[in-house]
Amino acid sequence: MTAPAQTTAAPPPTGDFAFDDADFNAIARIAQEEFGLHLVPSKKSLVYSRLSKRLRENAMKDFGSYLRFLESDGGGEERSALLSALTTNVTNFFREQHHFDMLANEVLPPLIQRARAGGRVRLWSSACSSGQEVWSMAATLHKLCPEAASLDIRILATDIDPVILQKAKAARYAERDVAAIPEAMRSAMLTKVAGAAEEVEIRPELRALISFGTLNLISPWPFSGKFDVIFCRNVAIYFDKATQALLWHRFASLLPPGAHLMIGHSERVAGPAETLFASVGVTAYRRNETACPPIPSFPSPAAKAAAPRAATTRRS
Ligand SMILES: C[S@@+](CC[C@H](N)C(=O)[O-])C[C@H]1O[C@@H](n2cnc3c(N)ncnc32)[C@H](O)[C@@H]1O
Incomplete structure (x- = not known):
């Protein structure tokens, strides 16, 4: 992904094609x-x-x-x-570890209790890139609740880029990509790939918890139900302020009171949605009791005009 706005003027491009x-x-x-x-x-x-x-x-x-x-x-x-x-798809297992500590220590225990009592629990990794974020969520959940796949507790993983999403879904990584994961967690998450010395893959019990789909965060979303946890990390920073504000507002509309939103290290919930969240940790927010006002103008006229051509939501 391109770096955020800079003020220095760039030199004119040189090369094979004219570009004015x-x-x-x-x-x-x-x-x-x-x-x-x-x-x-x-x-x-x-x-x-x-x-x-x-x-x-x-x-x-x-x-x-x-x-x-x-x-x-x-x-x-x-x-x-x-x-x-x-754009860039840079990501890592357990990136911004504090979110996974918070999941394990505060957020998941009551949700698991609800699922064990027969309730529904939904988590969403909304710009999952090549999957390291969502597999880290699944591993954190599975460690606390090994029977999660038999309960109504699921994680949705989406990204706009169908190519990177295929990599997430394939769930195969080079040994060097997982080297920093502590040994106990690594063996709980991963198995060797037969015939590929340098590769590991995510265990089937974790795969059973996830569904994947392509989704453009600035298109209409297809959800009818709510989420208990949304991860939207290191993508909103590249949107303009108005798009960011709209995104936080739309997330708020999908989160019931008490549900959590985790965002990237250089992002901040701002705009009208600020009053709908309490800050509960480093780039971690909890939805408060305030009713969500109607979402102003979504899709915007520009997005509407682009809609037939835009990447749409599709389960893969
Ligand atoms: C830097 S990665 C972040 C991955 C992960 N969330 C993390 O923090 O490690 C940004 C991801 O956002 C995705 N992305 C960019 N624009 C998007 C959009 N409009 N809707 C959904 N995903 C988008 C990119 O394809 C890329 O995989």
């Missing part, structure tokens, strides 16, 4: 309308270098042709590839 301000603005508009990404002009060189590879791969002669392709009915896959090119 109009091209940059057209890319920035698509990124904003379809994915909520906020590309500032100082990112022009970075956008050029990431996208010139896409032009080559698609045998496009210039940015004008690429933009026409992107906006055509057949451009859906390429719009996903555009997002992947402009």
